[in-house]
Amino acid sequence: MAIQRPKGTQDHLPDGSPKLSTDIRASAFRHVTETAQRVLERAGAQFISTPLFEEADLVKRGVGGSTDIVRKEMFTVYYFGDHGGFILRPEGTAGIVRAYLQNGLKQLPAPLKLWTHGPMFRAENVQKGRLRQFHQVDYEVLGSADALVDAEAVALMVDVVRELGLKNVWVKLGSIGDPDDREAYNAYLLDLFTPHLERLSDDSKERLTRNPMRILDSKSAEDQHLLTELKVRPMLDFLGTEAATHFGQVQGYLKAWNIDFDVDPSIVRGLDYYRRTAWELHHGGVGAKSALGGGGRYDGLAEQLGGSVVPGIGWAFGIERLLLALEAEGVSLPEPRGPLLYLAALDEENVPYAATLARKAQAGIRAEFAYRAMKPGSAFKDAERRGAVWAGLIGSEEAANGTLSLKNMQTGEQKVVETAELDDFIALSRL
RNA sequence: GUGGUUUUAGCUCAGUCGGUUAGAGCGCCGCUCUGUGGAAGCGGAGGUCGGGGGUUCAAAUCCCCUAAGCCACCCCA
Numbered sequence: 001m002a003i004q005r006p007k008g009t010q011d012h013l014p015d016g017s018p019k020l021s022t023d024i025r026a027s028a029f030r031h032v033t034e035t036a037q038r039v040l041e042r043a044g045a046q047f048i049s050t051p052l053f054e055e056a057d058l059v060k061r062g063v064g065g066s067t068d069i070v071r072k073e074m075f076t077v078y079y080f081g082d083h084g085g086f087i088l089r090p091e092g093t094a095g096i097v098r099a100y101l102q103n104g105l106k107q108l109p110a111p112l113k114l115w116t117h118g119p120m121f122r123a124e125n126v127q128k129g130r131l132r133q134f135h136q137v138d139y140e141v142l143g144s145a146d147a148l149v150d151a152e153a154v155a156l157m158v159d160v161v162r163e164l165g166l167k168n169v170w171v172k173l174g175s176i177g178d179p180d181d182r183e184a185y186n187a188y189l190l191d192l193f194t195p196h197l198e199r200l201s202d203d204s205k206e207r208l209t210r211n212p213m214r215i216l217d218s219k220s221a222e223d224q225h226l227l228t229e230l231k232v233r234p235m236l237d238f239l240g241t242e243a244a245t246h247f248g249q250v251q252g253y254l255k256a257w258n259i260d261f262d263v264d265p266s267i268v269r270g271l272d273y274y275r276r277t278a279w280e281l282h283h284g285g286v287g288a289k290s291a292l293g294g295g296g297r298y299d300g301l302a303e304q305l306g307g308s309v310v311p312g313i314g315w316a317f318g319i320e321r322l323l324l325a326l327e328a329e330g331v332s333l334p335e336p337r338g339p340l341l342y343l344a345a346l347d348e349e350n351v352p353y354a355a356t357l358a359r360k361a362q363a364g365i366r367a368e369f370a371y372r373a374m375k376p377g378s379a380f381k382d383a384e385r386r387g388a389v390w391a392g393l394i395g396s397e398e399a400a401n402g403t404l405s406l407k408n409m410q411t412g413e414q415k416v417v418e419t420a421e422l423d424d425f426i427a428l429s430r431l
Numbered sequence: 432g433u434g435g436u437u438u439u440a441g442c443u444c445a446g447u448c449g450g451u452u453a454g455a456g457c458g459c460c461g462c463u464c465u466g467u468g469g470a471a472g473c474g475g476a477g478g479u480c481g482g483g484g485g486u487u488c489a490a491a492u493c494c495c496c497u498a499a500g501c502c503a504c505c506c507c508a
Contacts, residue, residue, distance in 0.1 A: 004481090007499065018442045018458080068506050072432080091508085120508075125432075127502060134508060203505075286508090293508055318508030346466065380468035395466065407467070414467085 008124070008132025010320075015336040022327040023320050029135065031333055032164065032319050033117045036137045039160045043152065045113040045139060050095035052088060052119065053077045059087040061304050062094025066210050073122040075132075088121035092138035093298065093314050094305070100142050101307035110143030117319070129286045129321045136293070140314035145299055147246050150277040150313055151253030153295060157281055157315050158259050161292065161322065165331040166283065169292065171260065173279045174267030175247040176213075177239045179300070185238040186212045192230055199226050213268040234265030243276050250277055273300030277313065285328020286321040293317025337366075338387020341425075343404075344370035344379035346395035354394045357404070357419060364426040384409055 005011060012026040013019075022028050037047070056076070063069050075088035089095055096114055099105070105112055117137045124130060139156060141149050154171060161169050176182055189212035193200060200208065200215070204223050207214040213235065215223060239247060254261055267278045278296035286292065295315025302310035326333065341361050345354040351373055358369035368386060370379060376393060383391035393405040404422070407414045417425065 004499065073506085122507075124506075125504095126500085127504090130507075136508060291508065316508065321508060375465065376467040377464065378468085379466090382468085384468045391468080393466070397466090405466085409468075412468095 006132070008126045010131065010133070022333070023323040025323075025333070027336055028323055028326075028333050029319060032322055033137060035164050036115065036117065036160050039163050040113075040115040040139055040156060043113065043156055045115040048096060048099065048114045048116050049118070050089075050092070050099050050116070052121075053086045054089055054095050054098065056085050056087045058094050058098055058305065059090065062097070062301065063090060069122060073124050075121045075123055090122045091120055092116060092118070092136060092316055093140060093301070093312075096138070096140050096314075097142070097298075097302055097307075097310070097312060098305060100310065101302060101305065106143065106308075106310065111146075111149055112142045113139070114142070115139045129318070129324055131320060135319040136316040137319060138314065138316040139295075140312060142302075142310055142312045145275075145297070145311035147249035147277075148253060150246075150250045150297060151257070151259075153313050153315060154250070154254060154261070154277075154279055155257055155259050157293070157295060157317065161281065161317075161325075164322065164326060166322075166325055166329060168285075168329060169281055169283050169325070170262060171279055171281055172264035172267055173251070173254075173261040173277070174235070174264050175239060175243060175250075175276050176235055176267070176269050176274055176278050176296075177243040178275055181238050181240050181243055182213075182235075185235050188233070188238070189213065189215065192232065193226075196226060196230070211268075216268060217266045235268065236263070236265050246276055269296055273298050273304045275299040275311075279315075281315075281317060283321075283325040283328070286324045292321050292325060336387065338389065339366045339368045340389045341365060341367040341392060342369070342379075342383040342386060342388035342390065343367065343392045343394065344374040344382070346373060346376065346379075346393060348373045350394050350396070350399050353399055354392075357392075357394070357422065361422060361426055380407065380409070 010024050012024055012029055015025060015027055041047075056074075059074065060070050065071075069090045073090065076084040077086035077088060078084045096116065100112070100114075115138060117135065119133050119135050121133050123132055126132065137160070139153065141153060154173070158169070158171060177185070190208065193204075193208055193212065193215065197205060197208070199222060201223050204215045216227065216232065236247075251261075251263070261279070264280075267280060269278050274296050276297045276299075278294070280294040281292045282290045283292050284290060293316050295313065297311070297313040299309075299311040301312060302308065341358065343354045343358040343361075345351040351371070355369050355371075358367045361367035368388070370382060374382065379393060380391055388409055391407050391409055393407075395405075398404055398416075402419050403416050404419050405414065405416055
């Protein structure tokens with residue numbers, strides 16, 4: 001058996017490949033990133049790109065040492081004789097905030113809207129919608145804590161999936177308040193659950209010490225019974241005045257813009273630097289977990305990374321999951337288009353001539369040519385398989401007359417044109 | 432990390448009471464068709480039966496190990 005790709009990775013293949021599904025169509029990926037680019041850059045976002053590997057410390061501080069991602073899902077990068085101090089990035093935010101701090105982007109007009117897309121790496125076991133190398137589109141806004149920024153961020157995330165043609169998506173919106181609020185809530189949960197420790201599932205016993213809020217979205221039936229029985233109050237009840245006002249403003253803007261959302265008290269974020277707005281984007285067709293992506297405000301992150309205080313908010317969605325959702329909804333993606341012109345010579349001595357003509361056409365249109373002399377039948381067959389619109393033949397007669405026999409592969413229409421007219425042909429096609 | 436399930440040609444799959452050179456359809460290449468594609472007919476190439484080990488006179492088929500795919504738990508995108 002020849003060498004195979006590593007577990008949990010995918011090849012993104014050209015259209016027409018066997019075994020092709022939507023989520024590995026290279027052109028489908030590009031469709032998503034191009035759509036995101038269009039939507040986000042219309043809103044003033046600028047493209048940024050950061051390394052695929054970063055200092056291990058950045059990832060640990062940026063993602064959180066208590067998370068599964070850091071505890072057991074990191075790909076470590078080794079150099080020769082090196083101890084492995086680098087990590088393949090598991091998400092995009094930490095690297096972007098690091099780049100913002102390191103490169104003095106604070107002096108750009110604030111707030112600064114950035115977007116990127118690219119591969120992320122997590123050493124998890126594989127299932128539907130979950131890979132070890134997956135891809136995200138990522139949007140971050142740095143330098144403002146205004147509720148309008150939050151609302152716009154949520155709205156843009158929805159805009160992207162809407163522009164892609166998805167219908168069956170919904171936003172779960174929540175707020176985790178400010179650090180004091182969350183501290184109070186966790187203390188409340190600890191007090192509430194400790195007397196009933198024995199009734200919690202094993203997972204939730206651990207959650208209670210590490211991150212009590214996680215118990216709220218436990219799938220264990222016993223935990224859910226206990227939650228109902230204890231009448232657990234939601235995080236939203238614990239929001240301080242400022243956080244509550246902020247959350248109210250975000251909701252108000254979204255309603256004014258007709259962005260549908262459900263307030264979901266179970267949206268939680270465990271890490272200290274998360275503040276206030278947190279949300280997830282869901283869809284029914286992406287496997288056991290329905291999240292296409294999520295976002296949140298992280299005003300404490302820049303400081304956590306050793307920089308100054310920079311409020312920030314961002315979101316990311318998984319491109320593979322988005323493609324699964326598009327497939328589930330039967331949204332058609334743009335079909336690949338072949339060359340506008342395909343040129344073939346009928347005898348060896350005219351091959352260079354046909355190639356030169358095609359090269360000239362490539363200045364303005366998509367044009368391909370045959371590398372060897374072809375019989376007319378083979379030439380048309382080849383042209384058809386490549387999806388060409390026009391197939392042009394050059395035999396001895398055409399070469400002598402300076403003409404080209406063109407055939408429209410869809411309509412069958414045929415005509416002889418002067419090669420000098422090729423420029424007009426190209427010009428027309430640009431319209 | 433755990434569990435279920437799958438793995439035979441480029442693709443989709445047949446093929447177990449273990450038995451000579453492992454099959455089909457589609458695709459690919461060629462010919463019929465030396466200036467006209469999509470059709471049809473004929474022919475051809477292509478397989479260490481995921482890998483390794485074992486049982487047996489004999490293994491795609493039975494046993495063990497292992498890898499990968501799919502799905503689920505956990506968690507996340």
